[in-house]
Amino acid sequence: MSKLFRRRATGSLVALALLAVPAGAHEYKAGALAIAHPWTRATPNGAKVGGGYLSVTNTGTAPDTLLGATVTGADHVEIHSMTMDGTVMKMAPVPGGLVIAPGATVTLAPGGYHMMFVDLTAPLKKGERVKGTLRFEKAGTVPVEFAVEAIGAKAPEGAQGAAGGHDHAH
Numbered sequence: 064m065s066k067l068f069r070r071r072a073t074g075s076l077v078a079l080a081l082l083a084v085p086a087g088a089h090e091y092k093a094g095a096l097a098i099a100h101p102w103t104r105a106t107p108n109g110a111k112v113g114g115g116y117l118s119v120t121n122t123g124t125a126p127d128t129l130l131g132a133t134v135t136g137a138d139h140v141e142i143h144s145m146t147m148d149g150t151v152m153k154m155a156p157v158p159g160g161l162v163i164a165p166g167a168t169v170t171l172a173p174g175g176y177h178m179m180f181v182d183l184t185a186p187l188k189k190g191e192r193v194k195g196t197l198r199f200e201k202a203g204t205v206p207v208e209f210a211v212e213a214i215g216a217k218a219p220e221g222a223q224g225a226a227g228g229h230d231h232a233h
């Protein structure tokens with residue numbers, strides 16, 4: 064019951080994102096920010112966490128900060144950094160969020176900064192799109208969809224075409 068309610072509530076927040084989205088690269092604009100191709104990876108049955116990736120370019124003259132995110136089917140989302148401690152990869156929440164300086168592009172990708180989808184209620188399936196939101200200090204809350212790529216994918220399919228592809232309706 065509560066799960067159903069959460070899905071319905073989330074759906075109403077992201078109604079604008081329900082427009083048909085073509086396969087391949089997708090992009091969103093929010094104020095001075097351009098958000099390119101949010102994606103995630105398929106998860107095996109029973110997995111509790113997933114990763115969220117995208118890049119954000121700040122075309123404005125003031126910094127903005129990615130403060131948080133939500134995604135349908137996860138209890139919450141954390142923003143993590145990944146660093147090497149000797150030979151061990153360690154990830155930790157980024158205090159205060161990720162700052163995007165004017166003119167800069169911040170990329171969240173496997174092996175680096177990423178979003179962690181925590182306490183998944185169902186596996187993420189390749190080829191699907193999961194709805195979520197990104198929350199920025201200045202640009203506010205932006206509805207997005209995460210394209211689900213293969214388990215273990217290092218980069219989204221067709222990523223090299225992303226620069227020229229503005230095929231999203233936003």
Ligand SMILES: [Cu+2]
Binds near residue numbers: 143177178179
């Ligand atoms: Cu993490």
